[in-house]
Amino acid sequence: MENLKIIKDLFTHTPDLIIRPIKKRFNTIYIVFLETVSSGDRVNSYILTPLTLPSKNKLSVKKALSGPNLKIINISQAEEYLCSGFTIILDKQNIYAVETKAELDRGIDDSKVEPAIYGPKDSLVENINKNIGLIKRRIKSSHLKTKNNLVGRYSKTNTSVIYIDNIAKKELVNEIINKLDSIDTDAITSAGELKQYLFNENKNVFPPMKLTERPDTIINALLEGKIVILVDNSPFAIILPAVLADFINPTVDDYTSALNTNYLKVLRMICFILTIITPAFYIATTNYNQETIPGLLLMNISTQRFGVPFPSIVEAIIMLFVCELLRESDVRFASNYGSAVSILGALILGESAVASGIVSPIMIIVIAITFISSLIFNEVEINGAVRAWRYIYLLFASFLGLYGLTLAFIMMLINLCSYKVYNLSYMFPVSPLDFSYLKETLLKVKRKKQDKRSKYLTDNVRKQA
Amino acid sequence: MKKIIILFACLLLTGCYNYKEVSDLAFVSSLALDYQDNNFNIILEIEENQKDNKFSSYILEGTGKTIEAAIQNASLSFNKDLYFINLNILLISTEAANKKLSNILDYVTRDNNFSFDFNIAICDKPKEAIENIIKQEEIFGKYISNLFKNTDSNIINIKLDNLLNNYLNKDYDIILPIINIKENTIIIDKAAIFKDNIIIDTLNKESLALYNILLNNHRDYYLEIDNNIVFKTSYYQTTICFKNNTLYIIPTLTGTFLESVSLDENKIIDEVNINFNKKLESFINNLISLQSDPIGLKRYTKNKKAIKYRISTNIILENKSLIYKGVSS
Numbered sequence: 001m002e003n004l005k006i007i008k009d010l011f012t013h014t015p016d017l018i019i020r021p022i023k024k025r026f027n028t029i030y031i032v033f034l035e036t037v038s039s040g041d042r043v044n045s046y047i048l049t050p051l052t053l054p055s056k057n058k059l060s061v062k063k064a065l066s067g068p069n070l071k072i073i074n075i076s077q078a079e080e081y082l083c084s085g086f087t088i089i090l091d092k093q094n095i096y097a098v099e100t101k102a103e104l105d106r107g108i109d110d111s112k113v114e115p116a117i118y119g120p121k122d123s124l125v126e127n128i129n130k131n132i133g134l135i136k137r138r139i140k141s142s143h144l145k146t147k148n149n150l151v152g153r154y155s156k157t158n159t160s161v162i163y164i165d166n167i168a169k170k171e172l173v174n175e176i177i178n179k180l181d182s183i184d185t186d187a188i189t190s191a192g193e194l195k196q197y198l199f200n201e202n203k204n205v206f207p208p209m210k211l212t213e214r215p216d217t218i219i220n221a222l223l224e225g226k227i228v229i230l231v232d233n234s235p236f237a238i239i240l241p242a243v244l245a246d247f248i249n250p251t252v253d254d255y256t257s258a259l260n261t262n263y264l265k266v267l268r269m270i271c272f273i274l275t276i277i278t279p280a281f282y283i284a285t286t287n288y289n290q291e292t293i294p295g296l297l298l299m300n301i302s303t304q305r306f307g308v309p310f311p312s313i314v315e316a317i318i319m320l321f322v323c324e325l326l327r328e329s330d331v332r333f334a335s336n337y338g339s340a341v342s343i344l345g346a347l348i349l350g351e352s353a354v355a356s357g358i359v360s361p362i363m364i365i366v367i368a369i370t371f372i373s374s375l376i377f378n379e380v381e382i383n384g385a386v387r388a389w390r391y392i393y394l395l396f397a398s399f400l401g402l403y404g405l406t407l408a409f410i411m412m413l414i415n416l417c418s419y420k421v422y423n424l425s426y427m428f429p430v431s432p433l434d435f436s437y438l439k440e441t442l443l444k445v446k447r448k449k450q451d452k453r454s455k456y457l458t459d460n461v462r463k464q465a
Numbered sequence: 466m467k468k469i470i471i472l473f474a475c476l477l478l479t480g481c482y483n484y485k486e487v488s489d490l491a492f493v494s495s496l497a498l499d500y501q502d503n504n505f506n507i508i509l510e511i512e513e514n515q516k517d518n519k520f521s522s523y524i525l526e527g528t529g530k531t532i533e534a535a536i537q538n539a540s541l542s543f544n545k546d547l548y549f550i551n552l553n554i555l556l557i558s559t560e561a562a563n564k565k566l567s568n569i570l571d572y573v574t575r576d577n578n579f580s581f582d583f584n585i586a587i588c589d590k591p592k593e594a595i596e597n598i599i600k601q602e603e604i605f606g607k608y609i610s611n612l613f614k615n616t617d618s619n620i621i622n623i624k625l626d627n628l629l630n631n632y633l634n635k636d637y638d639i640i641l642p643i644i645n646i647k648e649n650t651i652i653i654d655k656a657a658i659f660k661d662n663i664i665i666d667t668l669n670k671e672s673l674a675l676y677n678i679l680l681n682n683h684r685d686y687y688l689e690i691d692n693n694i695v696f697k698t699s700y701y702q703t704t705i706c707f708k709n710n711t712l713y714i715i716p717t718l719t720g721t722f723l724e725s726v727s728l729d730e731n732k733i734i735d736e737v738n739i740n741f742n743k744k745l746e747s748f749i750n751n752l753i754s755l756q757s758d759p760i761g762l763k764r765y766t767k768n769k770k771a772i773k774y775r776i777s778t779n780i781i782l783e784n785k786s787l788i789y790k791g792v793s794s
Contacts, residue, residue, distance in 0.1 A: 286487040291580065295551035298487060303514040305488040312486065399480025 003075050003090050004030050010079055017082075022051055029061060033087035033100060042100035043087050061091045071097045080156060105130065113378055114214050116252035123213040128158050128232035134215040135162060139222065143167075149180045151194065155187035158232040159194065162218075167225045167458050172422055176227055176240070191236040194229065198240065199421070205388045207381035208421040209240035210247065217251040224440065225458030241421040243428045245441035247382040248272055253444060261444045268376055269442070275373035275386055276412075279316045280393035280405055282366045286312055288401025304360040313398040315359050319367040320394075322348070324387070327371075424456060432456070491545035494522060494606030495554045497591030498569055500561035504528050507535040508556075509547070510595050510605050522604045524595060532572045549578045553606030555625070556588040556644065563663050566639075570632060573625060581626045584613050587657050587664070588644040597649055609644070612653065619674035619684050620653045631759070632662075640676070640759035643667060660757045675748045678716055679703050679760050686718070688741060695723040696737050699783060707765040712774040714745070719781040734780050741778050749774065 004019070011017045011034075020031040029051070033043055050064050062070070073081060073095050078088050085101030108130065111123035124131045132146060147161040159180060163173050176198065183197045191211055199208045212218060213236050218228050221239040229238040239246075248268050253261045285292050286301055293301070308315060326345040353359045370390070377383055389412055396404030419426035429437035437454035439445045453461045495510035509525040527539025540547055557569060573579045586609070588594055598605040613622045621642050631637040639659040645652045656673055657664045668676065677684050678701050686698040698720035706713050718741070722733070752758065766772050 287484055290485070290487060290490065290548065291550045295492070298490075298551070299492055299512065299514040299520075302487045302490060302492075305486070308488070395476070399476040401483070404476075404480070 003078075003093070003095060004032070006075055007032055007078055007082075007088070007090075011082075020048070022048075024051070024061075027092065030090040031087060032082065032090065034082055034085070037083065037085040037102055037104070038087055038100045039085075039102040042102075046098055046100055047087055047089065061089055061094070061096055065089075065096070065098065069098055073097045083156070108134070111214055114212065114217070114250060114252070116214070116250075116255065118255040119214070119252050120216055122215060124215065124230075124235045124237060126233050126235055128160060128230050131215075131230050131235075131237065132160060132162070135218055135222075135228075138215060138219045139164070144222070147173075147177055149177070151180060151183050152185060152187040155189060157188040157194075159188070160230045162222065162228040162230060164222050164225075167223065167453070167460050168227055169225065169458060172241075173227060175422065176229070180229075188231065190234040191229070191231045191238050192234075194231050194234075195238050195240075198229075198238070204415065204419050204426075205385040206244065206416070206419065206426060207247070207379065207385065208242060208426075209238050210242035210379065211236040211381075212239055213237070214251060220251050220254070223463075224437075224453055225460075241424045243421065243424060243426050244416065245429060245437075247377060247379050249441040250378075258444045258446055265442060265444065271373040271376050272386070275370050276389050277393055277405065277409075278366055278370045278373070279320065279390065280397035280408070281402075282363075283313055283316055283394060284397040284401040284405050287398070288403075292402070301360075301362050304362050307357045308360050309357070312360075312363070313394070315363050316366070316394065319353075319359055319363055320370075320390070323367055323371050428456060429454065436461070485546055489545055490548040491543065492551045493547055493549050494551065494604050495556065495591075495595060495609070496549070496552055497556035497558075497588065497595070498532065498561050498565075499558040499591070500565050504530060505532050505535040505561070505565070507532065507539055508591050508595065509536070509539055510599075511547075512551070512604050512606070520604055520607075521602070522599055522606075524592070524599070526592075532569065547578075549576070550580050552579065552583040553604075553610040554584045554586060556586055556591045556594075557641070558589050558591070559587060559657070559664055562587055562641070562657070562659075566632075566662055570629065574629065579625075581624065581629075583625055584610055585623050585625060585628050586642045586644045586653070590646060594644060594646055594651060597646060598651065609651070609653075612651070613642075616653075617685055618654070619670060619677055619686065621656050621673055621676065621682070634761070636758070636763040637761045638757045638759050640668070658752075658755065658757045658759050660755065665757055666755050671744070672748050672751070675745055676760065678718075679705075679714070679745075686720075687723075688737060688744075690733070690736055690740050694733060694736075696720055696780070697723050705762070705765055707767075707772075710769070710772055712762065712765055712772055714749075714774060714776045715779065716741070716745070716776075717779040717781065719783055721783045730782065734782060737780050738778050741780070742776050745776050745778070749776075 007017075008019075014034070016034050016036040018031075018033055018035050021028050022031060031043070031047055031051075046069065047065065051061070053064075071081075071086075073088075075095060077097075078095060081097045082088055085099070086097040087100045089096040089098065105125055105127040108122050108125055110121045114123075122134060124134065136144065141164070143164050143166050145163055145165045149159045149161070150156045151159050161173065161177055161180065179198050183194075185197070188194050188197075195209050195211070210221075212221075218237050218239065222228055226239055226241065229240070231238075249265060253265065286298075290298055305312065310318070322345075326342075330342065330345075350364065354361050354364065374383055374386055377386070389408075392411070393405060393408045396408040398404075400407065417425065417427050417431055425431055428434060429441065434454050434456055436450075436452040437456070439450050440454075448464075451462070451464050453463050455461055492512040493509050494512040495508075497508040499506040506528050507526065509527075510522050511525060512520060512522045514520055525539040525543060527535045527537070527541075529535035529538050536547065555569075555573065557566070561569065595605040598608050613620065621640060623641055628639065628641070631639050639662065641657050641659075642653050643655040643657055645655065654670045654673075656668045656676075658666050658668055674684070674686050676682075678686060681701070681703055683701070686701065688696040688698075690696065696718075698718045700719045701716060703714065703716040705715075722730075752760070
């Protein structure tokens with residue numbers, strides 16, 4: 001059997017490759033599958049049982065297993081099919097493939113990264129088909145298009161570009177599909193990995209696309225004219241293009257009334273600014289522009305700093321470093337140990353550091369405000385961007401005071417305004433000003449008044465009557 | 466790469482020029498200036514915050530040909546940077562006010578280390594006054610600042626910006642409160658009035674109340690007519706205008722009688738009116754005789770000489786007395 005030899009050669013040192021010979025009249029057919037990715041039950045019920053039934057003993061394989069599940073393939077495709085959980089049947093020169101994939105993914109679970117109190121609880125899973133199903137369950141229209149693509153020389157990861165064809169701009173869809181086609185790499189294992197191939201601009205720390213695990217967020221993005229990419233084996237979808245306003249305003253805002261939500265939106269915007277500038281502002285005002293602090297507060301700060309051996313800039317950097325360390329250890333460490341790390345951190349930061357005179361209590365407050373403000377963003381990339389700019393601000397403020405802080409602010413503004421993601425300015429909808437998208441993100445208006453889509457994202461602007 | 470090098474060069478070569486650690490600052494709460502024998506004598510009250518949130522202060526003294534030299538001499542044996550932004554009070558002696566007021570104002574306005582939000586007063590015994598308050602475990606600067614802010618009595622509250630306004634405006638003459646010590650207690654019940662930047666006289670408490678009414682400075686005003694009747698204002702508004710070579714001064718006092726009043730309130734109101742007119746007339750005549758104008762009447766008269774003035778007071782009673790109501794009903 002030449003084909004069997006080829007398969008055996010391909011899968012040497014692969015102990016999970018199972019080959020079952022079945023005597024059929026004057027011939028022997030071979031059932032080949034990988035038991036780690038195939039379901040033994042399915043192999044038995046779909047293939048072994050029908051083929052070994054005495055009544056079907058005289059029938060050919062094609063006739064014995066007749067049905068849509070049976071595919072005729074050639075030997076070059078055998079490797080891919082075997083790895084995908086199919087069972088290969090070698091009958092002389094004919095090769096058949098029957099889908100016997102094992103259920104290796106978990107069930108649909110609650111959203112862990114982007115929880116919502118009143119929103120739907122389901123979230124994406126590692127199975128791309130289930131994920132597409134979660135989207136199609138919400139958009140029952142033939143305009144919802146899915147373009148599949150295999151990415152990765154070895155991983156052959158299935159990716160799906162999802163868009164609504166009469167809303168999304170065709171140029172953007174084509175550009176993204178071309179980008180996916182041009183990816184030539186060994187393996188893509190997650191959405192986070194794939195998104196690094198989709199955008200060449202690497203000079204800016206702010207993320208050009210958003211990762212989400214919420215199907216409702218995906219639906220909102222699709223209906224705005226954005227494009228979603230699903231990656232097999234990844235419970236996150238890529239939404240692109242994404243602008244700064246998208247990260248500050250999650251979809252869960254849609255589930256509460258406008259007045260309450262607007263308060264939270266303003267709070268989030270303040271937090272975005274606070275988390276970037278608080279340490280720099282403290283350094284600038286206490287070391288250069290003391291006149292900006294009320295006298296009594298300044299005296300209290302002075303008293304608290306008495307006996308601290310480091311300049312306040314060094315103190316700030318130490319504290320920021322320790323907090324980053326705590327956050328990273330909390331994320332990386334097994335969750336069972338999480339509370340132990342938190343208690344240890346609280347003890348080090350809260351009491352011991354102050355008692356031993358390494359840092360002043362006011363610095364603890366400053367860093368606590370900085371980190372608590374940053375916790376409202378659940379996107380890791382935006383937190384990374386905020387961290388980078390926090391250090392730039394700190395550097396400028398430590399050399400030039402409030403003047404430096406202003407310079408850093410101008411620098412950030414220039415950086416954000418000149419940053420374009422798929423021809424869309426990152427400061428959109430503020431610059432260029434677009435009220436329809438502004439109502440979706442930075443400011444919430446009554447649902448009835450959200451009647452248009454942004455002209456920058458789609459040509460089909462009318463959303464509701 | 467070039468951009469990053471330029472950026473770091475700019476930061477490293479231009480930065481840190483006014484870097485000061487907040488724990489290295491000495492907070493000056495009061496500054497007293499005297500001018501004797503062609504030298505400035507200064508007294509600095511330095512405020513300190515203890516770890517247990519108690520405040521204390523101590524005094525530094527120095528002498529020099531200029532204010533800066535005197536401050537430098539005072540801080541010779543001191544290991545902190547003097548920080549004047551939190552200054553609460555600037556005390557100037559009569560001698561320094563008469564001879565070196567322009568130098569003092571020039572110094573405090575030119576130096577970025579001073580704010581515009583501190584009180585200024587005349588005090589001839591500053592050391593005694595400051596030490597007196599320090600003995601009571603209080604900060605002199607804060608004590609005086611609160612006294613100016615919270616007292617009910619009719620004193621004037623002059624801050625640097627008010628003083629500069631009067632000093633630079635030819636329509637006004639300067640007026641500054643005087644701090645006195647009586648039986649180990651600080652009292653602010655007088656003010657010095659200037660003519661051409663020289664102290665020419667002092668105003669007593671009653672005159673200061675009238676000064677406040679003319680400038681709408683809204684402090685409580687008590688007018689005693691005789692031993693039994695006291696009229697207390699809750700609000701007053703003075704309008705001044707100049708027509709037909711006559712200066713019209715129209716104060717409208719709204720208030721109430723504090724003590725029991727006979728049934729005919731209208732008669733008493735007339736009495737209050739006449740009494741207040743007389744007091745105001747006497748006050749203005751006094752200012753005219755001194756040729757000093759702290760109220761800024763020159764703004765209205767446009768420097769015309771030999772003008773007439775006319776006072777017409779309106780008294781508005783806020784609450785009628787209970788007896789009046791009972792009889793009328």
